[in-house]
Amino acid sequence: MIKRKDIEDYxxxxxxxxxxxxxxxxxxxxKETIEKAAKSIDPTNNNKMFSHQRRVGKETAKEGYGLLKLKEAAIAKCQTFEDIMVITDEVMIQVDRLGLLWSYDTALRIGFQKKVYPKNVYLQAGxxxxxKKIFNQNPKNRFVEKDMFPxxxxxxxxxxxENFLCHWGNDKQKNKSC
Structure with missing residues (x-):
């Protein structure tokens, strides 16, 4: 069971x-946000690739960026996080191996720049x-409403x-980054 201390430690x-x-x-x-987000560049860590995106790889992320930058005008018009996710999902589908985590992370970073945030907790990978550790079952949907959580x-x-669940789910991997 989750305790307040677990949240504070996180x-x-x-x-x-x-x-x-x-x-x-x-x-x-x-423009800079789209590039760094799609290429999974961590500006807080000497512009290295976010560690949890390394499986995607630099070349695949770069291919995603190539398609996403063509959608800059559409992204500029987005008013919600979900609008951004529609666009990153479209790119994800077009590039083999990008995946749901890339789509979410890219949309989140763009959302940070635009100051629009997810209303729900998105579930992918870790x-x-x-x-599953909290609810003792596999999720049935791509996202869960926040108020469903303890x-x-x-x-x-x-x-x-979402970030907490990633770390909580990967607690055996001490250096796992989410």
Whole structure:
């Protein structure tokens, strides 16, 4: 069972990195954001690739960026996180091996720049493992409403819950980055 201390420990150990990433992406213009987001470049870590995107690889991420940058005008018009996800999902489908995690992470980073955030907790990769540890079942949908989570989670934004679940689900991998 999740305890308030688990949430507090997460905020200290991993939540700060997510907030630093958010702050960094808020400062970029849209063109720069699309490039760094799609290529999975972590501006808080010497512009290295986010570790959890390394399976996608630089070349595949670069291919995703090539398609996503053509959609800059459409992205500029997006008013919700979900609007951005529609676009990143379209690109994901066109590039072999991009996957749901790339689509979500790219949309989230673009959302940081545009100051639009997910209203729901999106579930993919390690996040599903964290979800299963809490609810003792596999998720049935791509996302879950925030209010479905225990009260301890309500202090977090949906994207923070997603990040927490990733770390919680991958607790055996000490250096796992989400």
């Amino acid at each position: 905020q200290i150990s991993h939540g700060k990195h997510l907030q630093n990433v958010k702050t960094a992406f808020e400062k970029f213009n849209l 996040v599903k493992k964290g979800y 009260i301890e989670f309500q202090v977090l934004e949906p994207y923070e819950i």
